[in-house]
Amino acid sequence: MNESSSHTDLVQANPWDELRAHTSARIALGRVGASLPTAEVLRFGLAHAQARDAVHRPLDFEALDSELHEAGFHTLRVKSDATDRPVYLLRPDLGRRLDDGCRLRLLQEPSAPALAVVIADGLSSSAVQRHALPLLEAFRTRFDADWAKVPVVLAEQGRVALGDGIGEALRARLVVLLIGERPGLSSPDSLGLYLTCQPRVGRMDSERNCISNVRPEGLPYDQAATKLAYLAREALRLNLSGVALKDDSGLQVIGEAGGSRPRVEGTVPDAQ
Amino acid sequence: MSYRTVIGSQTYRFADLKGVLAKASPARSGDYLAGLAAATYEERMAAKIVLADLPLRTFLDEALVPYEADEVTRLILDRHDAAAFAPIAHLTVGDFRDWLLLDSTDSAALTAAAPGITPEMAAAVSKLMRNQDLILVAKKCRVETRFRNTIGLPGHLSVRLQPNHPTDDVRGIAASLLDGLLYGSGDAVVGINPASDSLPTLMRLWQMMDEVRQHFEIPMQSCVLTHVTTQIQAIEAGAPVDLVFQSIAGTEKTNASFGVTLALLREAREAALSLGRGTLGENVMYFETGQGAALSADGHHGIDQQTCEARAYAVAREFKPLLTNTVVGFIGPEYLYDGKQIIRAGLEDHFCAKLLGMPMGCDVCYTNHAEADQDDMDTLLTLLGTAGITFIMGIPGADDIMLNYQSTSFHDALYLRSLLGLRRAPEFEAWLARMAITEPSGRLREVGRGHRLLRQLPAFSGAA
Numbered sequence: 001m002n003e004s005s006s007h008t009d010l011v012q013a014n015p016w017d018e019l020r021a022h023t024s025a026r027i028a029l030g031r032v033g034a035s036l037p038t039a040e041v042l043r044f045g046l047a048h049a050q051a052r053d054a055v056h057r058p059l060d061f062e063a064l065d066s067e068l069h070e071a072g073f074h075t076l077r078v079k080s081d082a083t084d085r086p087v088y089l090l091r092p093d094l095g096r097r098l099d100d101g102c103r104l105r106l107l108q109e110p111s112a113p114a115l116a117v118v119i120a121d122g123l124s125s126s127a128v129q130r131h132a133l134p135l136l137e138a139f140r141t142r143f144d145a146d147w148a149k150v151p152v153v154l155a156e157q158g159r160v161a162l163g164d165g166i167g168e169a170l171r172a173r174l175v176v177l178l179i180g181e182r183p184g185l186s187s188p189d190s191l192g193l194y195l196t197c198q199p200r201v202g203r204m205d206s207e208r209n210c211i212s213n214v215r216p217e218g219l220p221y222d223q224a225a226t227k228l229a230y231l232a233r234e235a236l237r238l239n240l241s242g243v244a245l246k247d248d249s250g251l252q253v254i255g256e257a258g259g260s261r262p263r264v265e266g267t268v269p270d271a272q
Numbered sequence: 273m274s275y276r277t278v279i280g281s282q283t284y285r286f287a288d289l290k291g292v293l294a295k296a297s298p299a300r301s302g303d304y305l306a307g308l309a310a311a312t313y314e315e316r317m318a319a320k321i322v323l324a325d326l327p328l329r330t331f332l333d334e335a336l337v338p339y340e341a342d343e344v345t346r347l348i349l350d351r352h353d354a355a356a357f358a359p360i361a362h363l364t365v366g367d368f369r370d371w372l373l374l375d376s377t378d379s380a381a382l383t384a385a386a387p388g389i390t391p392e393m394a395a396a397v398s399k400l401m402r403n404q405d406l407i408l409v410a411k412k413c414r415v416e417t418r419f420r421n422t423i424g425l426p427g428h429l430s431v432r433l434q435p436n437h438p439t440d441d442v443r444g445i446a447a448s449l450l451d452g453l454l455y456g457s458g459d460a461v462v463g464i465n466p467a468s469d470s471l472p473t474l475m476r477l478w479q480m481m482d483e484v485r486q487h488f489e490i491p492m493q494s495c496v497l498t499h500v501t502t503q504i505q506a507i508e509a510g511a512p513v514d515l516v517f518q519s520i521a522g523t524e525k526t527n528a529s530f531g532v533t534l535a536l537l538r539e540a541r542e543a544a545l546s547l548g549r550g551t552l553g554e555n556v557m558y559f560e561t562g563q564g565a566a567l568s569a570d571g572h573h574g575i576d577q578q579t580c581e582a583r584a585y586a587v588a589r590e591f592k593p594l595l596t597n598t599v600v601g602f603i604g605p606e607y608l609y610d611g612k613q614i615i616r617a618g619l620e621d622h623f624c625a626k627l628l629g630m631p632m633g634c635d636v637c638y639t640n641h642a643e644a645d646q647d648d649m650d651t652l653l654t655l656l657g658t659a660g661i662t663f664i665m666g667i668p669g670a671d672d673i674m675l676n677y678q679s680t681s682f683h684d685a686l687y688l689r690s691l692l693g694l695r696r697a698p699e700f701e702a703w704l705a706r707m708a709i710t711e712p713s714g715r716l717r718e719v720g721r722g723h724r725l726l727r728q729l730p731a732f733s734g735a736a
């Protein structure tokens with residue numbers, strides 16, 4: 001990776017690397033014959049390795065649980081019907097379904113005070129491990145609630161719609177779900193935030209709002225938490241979420257972002 | 273009609289034609305997700321054996337989605353050319369494979385037969401074909417299209433330059449555009465997937481690309497890959513729209529989930545044609561497709577994902593596109609799980625589309641949650657190169673920073689050209705040579721700091 005140590009005379013460099021100021025795209029890579037120089041093959045390989053690890057390394061729920069607990073949050077633990085990562089990847093429907101035993105336990109819990117929070121691993125454990133707690137702390141300072149009683153539910157092998165079953169079982173009026181987004185090569189740790197009013201099984205994606213790419217290099221915690229708090233207050237005031245709930249701060253609603261590729265399960269920006 | 277065969281003491285029965293097709297399909301996760309795949313290896317072979325004996329006519333007599341219920345079915349059957357079909361009308365699906373592989377079945381014979389071949393026939397025969405068959409027959413198919421250059425000549429490969437940026441920053445897009453042109457890419461189209469759908473933002477993208485094209489006199493075409501209705505609005509607002517793009521699929525219900533109908537596509541094509549911007553030809557449409565789209569939209573009607581995909585090419589064919597491509601690994605592992613499934617699907621899609629007469633390209637790609645990597649993409653890229661793929665994607669370093677997936681790079685295109693001696697669209701290659709970007713042989717030259725493109729292009733902002 002250390003270019004200064006390589007024989008740069010072997011590489012045909014491109015004299016337009018200053019244009020990298022305008023884009024994070026991999027431009028001006030130079031070439032050896034028709035091919036990529038070794039340094040770029042390694043750089044790309046490392047980025048891919050980090051994205052792969054983000055998908056496959058299990059989230060350390062124990063550590064996250066104790067960190068949240070220390071920070072004063074009231075946590076619960078559940079899992080989806082997807083028993084492991086291969087099943088999770090092949091059967092998105094199972095990742096959206098709450099395990100029956102977990103549902104029964106949530107039904108025994110006191111009703112949520114309007115808001116319930118869900119933290120699901122999704123497709124990037126590193127996103128959740130790094131950003132869930134700081135984001136939630138930023139949200140807590142901006143959103144008025146009896147936070148000692150707001151259930152923060154840690155969900156294993158979860159997709160976005162898993163929040164519907166959890167919110168319904170907890171009798172919450174609003175679910176805010178934090179989830180690891182499908183990792184890109186240049187963004188292996190993006191956190192996605194989903195907001196669903198009156199959660200119940202069978203809600204459509206058009207009934208949710210999404211804040212995507214939450215990470216220090218993308219949308220920073222403070223800005224994301226401000227948007228989230230605004231949307232959460234509006235959703236409770238209007239008793240709705242999704243396409244009907246608009247935000248003037250330039251927030252994108254699911255389905256409105258990038259109309260160029262058909263939106264399919266698990267694609268940008270969501271991690272359903 | 274009953275679909276059954278006996279293997280040893282086991283009788284295999286299939287409820288209907290689409291059941292035979294689904295169970296004969298090579299294994300892939302999307303068909304398992306839909307509950308359509310064969311339960312055992314032997315059942316899959318039993319379905320192939322049944323399929324091989326079916327007359328091609330079966331697909332004219334038995335619609336997979338009822339004629340009354342689906343406008344794509346109506347399109348397929350209403351447009352079927354009986355005269356073109358006549359030379360193969362007596363064949364079974366198994367015979368059809370043999371016929372396709374005959375040395376005497378040459379490019380002219382395949383071109384003549386194309387209007388008589390339905391997507392279901394193409395999908396059916398592909399299920400009996402090995403990868404080498406899919407490559408060999410596709411290689412014989414010849415499909416040429418024109419707008420401002422000539423795409424699809426034998427021995428040629430074009431590249432869509434895809435200079436995406438996560439916030440549609442014009443300077444960022446111009447930087448990737450410059451990078452691609454200096455690497456000799458962009459003869460298929462310069463096509464931007466925008467993050468935004470706001471018309472003023474998109475207008476700047478069209479204008480910037482058109483200014484660049486005119487200023488440097490590049491024989492190329494541009495496209496902003498937003499929804500077709502937005503492109504019609506842009507045309508009405510005076511945008512310099514070359515190609516109109518749309519994602520399409522093989523059933524009416526799936527197309528509805530994309531917000532399109534055949535009538536809307538017709539309207540869009542007419543709007544693009546009304547601008548008269550093509551200098552060499554009138555192929556003004558650009559389509560994208562991909563296996564799994566129908567299932568993800570709950571619009572598959574119990575049909576396997578590869579057959580649904582082939583039906584999308586009948587939609588494309590109706591509108592005489594300049595380009596069509598399958599975004600084969602974009603959709604994710606629940607539809608195509610790993611490198612093996614993605615490679616097979618890419619070869620199937622290319623074969624079926626070429627057989628139906630489409631100018632077929634492939635977004636050789638994968639997502640980070642699929643069991644695939646660059647080595648798998650190299651394999652598919654190389655196989656498609658030998659199969660005569662019309663075009664591939666060119667993205668800086670193969671990393672699309674807007675759509676968050678990995679495709680093929682400008683370097684990958686150079687690799688394929690170097691390996692297989694593939695040339696660019698002739699008008700574009702002549703331009704590259706005039707601009708001293710390439711040697712007459714097509715190889716890249718060294719570009720110095722003083723190059724005109726490098727000095728002038730970064731200033732184009734689309735603000736005019």
